[in-house]
Amino acid sequence: MKTKRVLLLFTLFFVFFICGPAWKSESGQATGAQSLLAADQAKNDAPRVRVIVRFAKIRSLANAGAKIIKEIGFGTILLVMGENGEYFRVADLNVSAKPQADAWYVLRSEVETAPAAAVQALTESRRVTYSPSAPVAGQPLLFTASNFRTPNLLKWDMGDGTILTSGGKAAPGQEVTMAYAYAAAGQFQVRVYDDKGNMGSTPVRAQVTVSAQTRVLHIAPEQPLANHPMVITAQHFRTPERIAWDLGDGTEINPGPGPGVVKATFQVSHVYTAAGSYSVKAYDSGGDKNQPPLTAEFVVDADPRQIRMEPAKAIAGLPMQFSASNFNSPNHLRWDMGDGTILPGEKETNVLVGSSVNYSYKKPGNYLVKIYDWQGDLGRHPVQFVVAVAAAPDVIAVAAPTISAPGKTQTLDVAAAAPPAPKKFMLFRVGPYAGYFQPKSIPLKEIYGKGDVLYGGRLGVHIWQGLYFWFSASQYKVISQTTFTEDKTTLTLLPVHAFLRYTFALGFFNPYLGVGFNYLSFKEESVIGNVKGSGSNLSLEAGFEFKMNRHFSFDFGARFDQIKIKPENIDVEVDLGGLQAGICLLISF
Known part of the structure; x- marks a missing residue:
């Protein structure tokens, strides 16, 4: 019996002290690594581990003081080649073996057994x-x-x-x-x-x-001219409704509708103001500028239209002859002579003026002459130049001329023409309004609070210079509770204003003052009963307009109303005046 115990102890000693070091040695790597196999890893697969910390430190040797050669992020799967104490010897998943000189070591605590599904997902x-x-x-x-x-x-x-x-x-x-x-x-x-x-x-x-179709850019007309519209069409594009354009003169058009877009964004119209060579780029695939664009290069010729003036020296009171050549509608032009005279006038629909006009200026001065092409269309940029008229015979035209007949005729280059001056004041102005109304009456404040929002709209009509006639209507409605019974009560105010406003045109920032007439109707509804009435009085306003462009501006203003109304069947006057301030988006045309 003692002999059996001795043999058993000897066997255990051999397993733990003889085989144990061999398991940890280089020749026993495979034996130790097999203990890492999870239930879902096939027995013929090499063991794998996955990093479970934010960054696992990879060392060159298996000890805490060894050099850290790199850090591997969370979730990285590694191949286990063996183990050494508290470290695993690992390699890249796609490498079957690593020489000892290039061994990596990672702490056991920084990894876990990698499921086969994770390895399969990495492979795929x-x-x-x-x-x-x-x-x-x-x-x-x-x-x-x-x-x-x-x-x-x-x-x-x-x-x-x-x-x-x-x-x-x-x-x-x-x-x-x-x-x-x-x-x-x-x-x-x-x-x-x-x-x-x-x-x-x-x-x-x-x-x-x-695909067999090749993307192309079509230019029309084939020979573009400066100051003349041209059309660029993109054909066989993958996303024709969403093309981004770079027109080569600093103009860019983004996908979707907008200025210059004729159809979706596969056809655009543009006017080049100067002659020269241009390169148009069209970006396909939703306007993706990370992909190479399709490019078209072309030459824009100089504007051939010219104006001749005879005699070359303009003198007040003496007749002059203006001649237009190379225009698109030579028999139907509109001449703005710069002194308030327009030939033909805007209301003269059946009158035609061709390419030759005889005219004389009554007073000396500088006059900007504009000739509208394309059937006298005032919506297009005109050909224009400046004529200097004086009583002395030595006054000549301001624009740099090309003399075709010295002393008799001068040719004015269209490219040197000055840009048209837009109208300073628009005829109509309209827009929505939103503001805040604060009543003056203390009883109203006690029941309905210190104030609330009101909504409405405004319409302005130009009269003279900066003077406009304005009409506005709005609604103020607030719901509260009666003081003692706490029953629901509703107050509705409907103010209508008609007033004159003078705007000081200073550029983008334009202050204004106004005085007008206010008609106000009100109604108060509660379980006690309904009360209504109406009245009118003068009102004052002041503010400023912030102009974004010719057609859009913001109106910031305040208005004070002093009005008392005697409700129906009640002998007490109610003070419904107060101060309101708000903003209006104005559209001018």
Whole structure:
């Protein structure tokens, strides 16, 4: 019996003290690593671990003072080559073995056994993509292979009989690219072989559909002219309704409707103000400027339209002859002579004025002459120049002339013409209004509070210079409770104003003052009964307009009303006056 106990103790000693060190030694790596296999890892698989801390510290030796060669982030899966005390010896998942000189060591506490599903998901993350997304025959495509094990050596089957090889210094998991252009339209299946281009392995596939239509930009007219509209049309684009344009003169048009857009965004209209060479760029795929644009280059010729004036020296009281040449509608022009005379007038619908006008100026001075082309369309930019008229015979035209007949005729270049001066005041102004009304009456404040919002609208009509007639209507409605019974009560005010306002035109910031007539009707509803009435009185206002452009501006103003109303069937007057301040978005036309 004692002999058996001695043999048992000897056996345990052999297992723990003889086999144990061998398990931890280099020759026993496989034996120790097998203890890491989880239930969902096949017995023939190498053991794997996954980083469970934010950054695992990878050391060159298995001790706490060893040099840290890098840090690996959370979730990274590593191959276990063996263990040494509290450290695992690990390698990259895609490398089957590591020489001892290149060993990595990671703490046991920083990793856990990696499930087979996680390893499988990592393996299936390989993919092949290409851009642009809608290729055309003859157009270069850029293919990108991601998350491959041997990106430094891949085989590419392009699906049209072409086999290509890509190589380089890429590390496992890095992206590599391959450029290729298909000669004809069709559907092609691209196969990319990993593991050093092993064509016996399962490839990663990508389906490519190549179109036969080529994207083009059409310019009309074929020979554009300065100061003349031209149309640019994009044909066979992938997203014709969402194209971004760079017109080459600093003008850009974003996808969608807007100034210059004729149809969706595949057709735009533009006017180049100067002659020269221009390059238009059209960005497809929703206006994506990260992709190469389609470019069209063309030359814009100088504006051929010219104005002649005879005699070359303009003298007050003497007749002069103006002649327009190379205009688009030479028999139907509109002449603005710069002194208030327009030929024909805007109301003379059946009167035609051609390319020759005889005219004399009554007083000396500088006059800006404007000639409107295209059937006298006032909405288009005119051809214009400045004429200096004086009593002395030595006054000449201000614009730099080209003399065709010295002393008799001068030719004025359209490119040197000054820009048109817009109208200073618009005829109509209209917009919505929102503000805050604070009643003057203390009893009203006690029941309905210190104030509330009101809404309405305003309409202005130009009278003279900065003087406008304004009409406004709004509604003020507030719900509260009676003082003692706490029953629901509602107060509704409907003020209507008609007033004169004078605006001081200073540029973008335009202050104003106004005085007017206020008609106010009110109604108070409660369980006790309804009370209503109406009245009128004068009101004052002041504020300023912030002008954004010719047609849009913001009106910031305050108005004070002093009005007392005697309700129906009640002998007590109610003070419904107060101060209101608000903002109005004005549209001028």
